[in-house]
Amino acid sequence: MKPVLTVELFYVLIGSVFAFMAGRIALNRQRPHRWGAALFWALLAVTYIFGKALSPLVVGYLVLGMVALAALRLVQRGEEPAQPKSERLALAERLQNKLFWPALVVPATVVTVSVVLLFVPVSAFPWVEGKQVTLIALGSGALLALVVALRTLRAPLHAPLVEGGRLIEAIGWALVLPQMLAALGAIFAKAGVGTVVADLVARALPTQIPFVAVAAYCLGMMLFTMCMGNAFAAFAVITGGIGLPLIVHQHHGNVAIMAAVGMLSGYCGTLMTPMAANFNIVPAMLLELRDRNAVVKAQVPVALVVFAANVLIMYFCVYRF
Secondary structure, eight states, X not given: OOOSBOHHXXXXXXXXXXXXXXXXXXXXXXXXXXXXXXXHHHHHHHHHHHTTTSOHHHHHHHHHHHHHHHHTTOOOOOOOOOOOHHHHHHHHHHHGGGXXXXXXXXXXXXXXXXXHHHHSOGGGOTTBOGGGHXXXXXXXXXXXXXXXXXXXXXXXXXXXXXXXXXXXXXXXXXXXXXXXXXXXHHHHHHTTHHHHHHHHHXXXXXXXXXXXXXXXXHHHHHHHHHHHSOHHHHHHHHIIIIXXXXXXXXXXXXXXXXXXXXXXXXXXXXXXXXXXXXHHTHHHHHTTOSOTTHHHHHHHHHHHHHHHHHHHHHHXXXXXX
């Protein structure tokens, strides 16, 4: 039986949202640079809907076109009338904690699927793409959350498209930054940057000491994430260059523990860099803060404490389990 519920299905749904945004922007004659913004979101929609059918070269040109539109400042947020603040406050007062129900549905769905799979094999669900169960659970949770949100708020069916599009426009081109940086990390890994990093670390540090190997890996994940703005981009390079050759092969560490704590170390870098624009700069823009780096400054102390804890946790666990 051919799987019906696949990751590609969710890509098409996401792409359809971007296509709706593009059409809506193009029809808004009052909006400045409407054709540039519409083209940007249309190109993004094409990569999601037809990405699997297109060649990597074509997708690459589409991405370059998006970069050019963003660089020319043609992807600017439009001014649209929003719901009056008094109405929003009244709605929040009426619903109170019910507002959190849709957000809780997503992790609850993923956790439920993970628990079920501990007792039931994936092969028992032939209509689900077995290799991507976690991502499918995440997408399904998002759809369930949408249904719960519509029922809780008693909103019309078109509200998610309109309000979701407004939020996406507020984020702007930074929305696609994580994907691009993750792809850049994969390119670096293919180009052998990890090998160069491994050679530099081996020459500069006494990596024959297990703690030094752990510290070098965690620090590399944090610093490279700060440069790239994305822990996924750093993971491919630093794990291939430091984690696997030093912690796993040289000191026989547990690869699962190394990878999990290593990603957490990378996220510490995410908290401290403006390169992670969708996490650190966009919130400042949405909150209209005077200091665009206010979010980063507030997160630095916490990030450093968590990073130190990650180093200790990895050192005491990765070689013992």
